[in-house]
Amino acid sequence: MRAILSGASLALCLLLALSCATSPGRESAPREPAPQTAPTPDAPVQKSEASPESLRRALAAVRHLHKPMGKPRPGDWLTTSPEAGQTFEEYLQSDPVRPTGARRVLYIQPLGEFTPAQRRIVALATEFMSHFFNLPVKLKLEQALPDIPAEARRIHPQWGDRQILASHITMKLLRPQLAEDAAALIAFTSSDLYPGVELNYVFGQASYRERVGVWSLYRLGQPNADERSFLLMLLRTLKIAAHETGHMFSIKHCTKYECVMSGTNHLKETDRRPLDACPECMAKICWATNTNPRERYAKLARFCADHGLEHERRYFEAAAEALK
Ligand SMILES: [Zn+2]
Numbered sequence: 001m002r003a004i005l006s007g008a009s010l011a012l013c014l015l016l017a018l019s020c021a022t023s024p025g026r027e028s029a030p031r032e033p034a035p036q037t038a039p040t041p042d043a044p045v046q047k048s049e050a051s052p053e054s055l056r057r058a059l060a061a062v063r064h065l066h067k068p069m070g071k072p073r074p075g076d077w078l079t080t081s082p083e084a085g086q087t088f089e090e091y092l093q094s095d096p097v098r099p100t101g102a103r104r105v106l107y108i109q110p111l112g113e114f115t116p117a118q119r120r121i122v123a124l125a126t127e128f129m130s131h132f133f134n135l136p137v138k139l140k141l142e143q144a145l146p147d148i149p150a151e152a153r154r155i156h157p158q159w160g161d162r163q164i165l166a167s168h169i170t171m172k173l174l175r176p177q178l179a180e181d182a183a184a185l186i187a188f189t190s191s192d193l194y195p196g197v198e199l200n201y202v203f204g205q206a207s208y209r210e211r212v213g214v215w216s217l218y219r220l221g222q223p224n225a226d227e228r229s230f231l232l233m234l235l236r237t238l239k240i241a242a243h244e245t246g247h248m249f250s251i252k253h254c255t256k257y258e259c260v261m262s263g264t265n266h267l268k269e270t271d272r273r274p275l276d277a278c279p280e281c282m283a284k285i286c287w288a289t290n291t292n293p294r295e296r297y298a299k300l301a302r303f304c305a306d307h308g309l310e311h312e313r314r315y316f317e318a319a320a321e322a323l324k
């Protein structure tokens with residue numbers, strides 16, 4: 001995210017509230033006021049599937065399956081963005097955004113044109129997110145990109161890529177479509193995105209306050225090449241979907257473990273990260289979404305088994321087994 005136009009490295013995600021969108025390089029999730037979901041008077045009272053006490057036991061039981069964060073390699077996120085991280089206990093004390101009450105649905109909006117393989121990846125990411133966050137996820141009908149005004153598009157001056165200003169999509173296209181019951185409205189697009197004149201590109205951008213975000217598939221790979229390429233792009237997309245949505249629920253970057261919530265500066269770093277959250281971040285997700293962790297692991301194991309993610313299937317099965 002520090003890269004200026006001559007640089008090549010960019011952070012995987014740029015979750016900026018629009019009020020600080022001109023200050024690239026830092027994600028503002030922790031400082032964003034929480035758009036608390038106000039329970040409607042007749043909203044059902046949720047039965048607790050995940051008390052802090054039970055989640056503390058669960059995170060201890062799966063700790064052995066996770067790798068502590070090692071020394072960052074040159075160019076990695078933590079070499080350029082030192083962060084303190086966030087334990088489960090700190091998360092509980094932070095009054096985080098929770099997808100409860102009337103706002104529980106994650107909406108996914110495909111935006112623009114997609115190849116059949118890209119379309120399949122978006123559909124799989126939709127299914128994955130329903131298991132990862134234990135929330136209803138609705139895939140909306142594909143929308144064509146409308147005409148983008150000149151001030152919200154450019155051709156990259158060195159590379160020649162056609163790019164769209166990410167905040168134009170979030171605020172001009174998505175924000176007016178935000179449903180009352182939306183925990184978030186997230187667009188996937190095959191177009192390349194940029195966050196402002198000083199940066200080369202971004203993989204995604206979101207506003208916590210407005211509950212909208214957009215993620216680009218443009219730089220995530222060539223899913224049509226072969227099965228291996230498809231699975232690589234699928235994994236990258238799932239990681240980004242999980243990571244960015246985790247931020248929407250006030251989860252900070254993880255520095256304690258190799259974790260899907262760890263910050264990444266480039267795709268190689270993304271590829272080294274696991275698909276799942278570490279024990280601390282799993283506990284945050286389960287607490288925020290009132291989710292039984294063993295059931296969550298079991299559903300994710302089935303998803304991975306069904307879609308050829310063998311390494312991830314073994315991990316999720318081991319995690320579910322550890323909680324029996
Ligand atoms: Zn992030």
Ligand SMILES: [Zn+2]
Nearest residue numbers: 254259278281
């Ligand atoms: Zn973590």
